[in-house]
Amino acid sequence: MTATAPDAENAESAEATEAAEAAEAAAHFRFFAPEVVRTRRLGHSFLRVTFGGAGLAGFRSGGWDQSLSLFLPPAHREHTVLPSTDEATWFGAWRGMPDEERPVMRSYTVREQRTAPDGAVEVDIDFVLHGDSSPASAWAGRAVTGRRILAIGPAVAENKSVRFQPPAGTTDALVMYADETALPAAAAVLERLAAGTPVKAFFEVPHERDRLELATSADADITWVVRTDGPGRAERVVEAVRAAELPTGQAPYAWLAGEAGTVRAVRRHLVQERSLDRRAVRFTGYWRLGASEEQLLAEAYAGQAPSEEPSAEL
Numbered sequence: 001m002t003a004t005a006p007d008a009e010n011a012e013s014a015e016a017t018e019a020a021e022a023a024e025a026a027a028h029f030r031f032f033a034p035e036v037v038r039t040r041r042l043g044h045s046f047l048r049v050t051f052g053g054a055g056l057a058g059f060r061s062g063g064w065d066q067s068l069s070l071f072l073p074p075a076h077r078e079h080t081v082l083p084s085t086d087e088a089t090w091f092g093a094w095r096g097m098p099d100e101e102r103p104v105m106r107s108y109t110v111r112e113q114r115t116a117p118d119g120a121v122e123v124d125i126d127f128v129l130h131g132d133s134s135p136a137s138a139w140a141g142r143a144v145t146g147r148r149i150l151a152i153g154p155a156v157a158e159n160k161s162v163r164f165q166p167p168a169g170t171t172d173a174l175v176m177y178a179d180e181t182a183l184p185a186a187a188a189v190l191e192r193l194a195a196g197t198p199v200k201a202f203f204e205v206p207h208e209r210d211r212l213e214l215a216t217s218a219d220a221d222i223t224w225v226v227r228t229d230g231p232g233r234a235e236r237v238v239e240a241v242r243a244a245e246l247p248t249g250q251a252p253y254a255w256l257a258g259e260a261g262t263v264r265a266v267r268r269h270l271v272q273e274r275s276l277d278r279r280a281v282r283f284t285g286y287w288r289l290g291a292s293e294e295q296l297l298a299e300a301y302a303g304q305a306p307s308e309e310p311s312a313e314l
C-alpha cells in the first residue's frame with residue numbers, strides 16, 4: 001500500500017467526489033427539445049404552456065418541486081437554436097453566441113408531467129407573466145403551438161433538482177411559503193402529500209384572481225397574501241406568518257421559495273422567532289427583485305459551467 005500525505009489524500013478524494021458528482025449530474029440531466037402544444041390562461045398572472053413532441057422522449061420528472069432550465073429564443077427567432085447540446089461543450093458555445101442571438105436560460109418548474117402508454121410525454125409549465133421587457137415572461141406571452149425550445153431537464157426521477165426533501169420518517173408537519181413563481185411547485189407538492197398531512201401554507205400572489213384552486217388530500221390550511229405595491233412586501237408576509245399558528249408536529253419541515261428577500265425574511269422568522277430547526281428549512285430564492293436571472297447565474301456559477309440546471313439558491 002502506498003502511504004499518502006493526509007492533504008494529498010483529501011485533495012484526491014475531493015477530486016474523486018467532484019468527478020463522481022459531475023458524472024452523476026450528467027447521467028441525471030440532458031437536453032430535450034420540447035415544443036409548445038397549447039397554452040391556457042390560469043388566474044390573472046399565470047399562463048400554462050403545455051409542451052410535448054418527440055423531443056421530450058425520455059423526460060422523467062421526479063415530481064414535487066422538480067425544476068428544469070429552459071433556453072428561450074430571442075424575440076426575432078421562432079425556435080431556440082444552440083450551437084452545441086453536447087454536455088462538454090454547450091456552455092462555452094452558448095456563452096460565445098452574439099448577445100442578440102443567444103437564447104436566455106431560465107429556471108422553471110415542472111407543474112405536471114403526463115406520460116401516455118405509448119411513451120408520449122406532455123409537460124405543463126406555469127409561467128408568471130410579469131411584463132414584456134423580461135425575456136421569459138415575454139416569450140411565454142407570445143408562445144404559440146409548434147414553437148420549439150431547448151431545455152436541460154431530468155432523465156431520471158431521482159435527481160438533485162427536486163429540492164423538496166423532508167427527512168424521511170421524522171417529518172410530521174409542513175410549513176410552506178411560496179410567491180407566485182413558486183406556486184406551481186407548491187401546488188405540485190400539495191397534490192402529492194399523504195392524506196391528512198398537517199400543512200400551514202402562506203401563498204403570496206400579485207392579484208386576487210391568482211388565488212388558484214389547489215387540489216390536495218393533506219390537511220392544508222392556506223393563508224393567501226395578496227400583494228400591494230410599495231415597501232414592506234417581505235414584512236407583510238412575515239406578519240401573516242407571525243400571526244398564524246403553525247402545525248404542532250414534533251418535527252415540522254419548512255419549504256420556502258420565491259423572491260429572495262422575502263424568502264430570507266420568512267426563514268429568519270421561522271428559525272429565530274419560532275425555533276424551527278434550521279436544518280429542516282429548505283429555502284430557495286427563485287428570483288430577486290431588481291436582478292435578472294443572468295445576474296443571479298453569474299453569482300451562482302462564479303465562472304463554472306453548470307452540470308445541471310441552475311438555481312439562485314440563497
Ligand SMILES: Cc1cc2nc3c(=O)[nH]c(=O)nc-3n(C[C@H](O)[C@H](O)[C@H](O)COP(=O)(O)OP(=O)(O)OC[C@H]3O[C@@H](n4cnc5c(N)ncnc54)[C@H](O)[C@@H]3O)c2cc1C
Pocket residue numbers: 067104106107108109110125126127128129130133134135136137138180181182184185285286287288289290291292293294310311312
Ligand atoms: C428552481 C426555480 C423554479 C422556478 N419556477 C418558476 C415557475 O414555475 N414559474 C415562474 O413563473 N417562475 C419560476 N421561477 C422564477 C423565474 O425563473 C424568474 O422569475 C425569472 O427571473 C423569469 O425570467 P424573466 O426573463 O421573465 O425575467 P428576468 O430577465 O430574469 O428579470 C427581469 C426583471 O424582472 C424581475 N422579475 C423576475 N421575475 C419576476 C416576477 N415573477 N415578477 C416580477 N418581477 C420579476 C427581476 O427582478 C428583474 O428585475 C423559478 C425559479 C427557480 C430558481
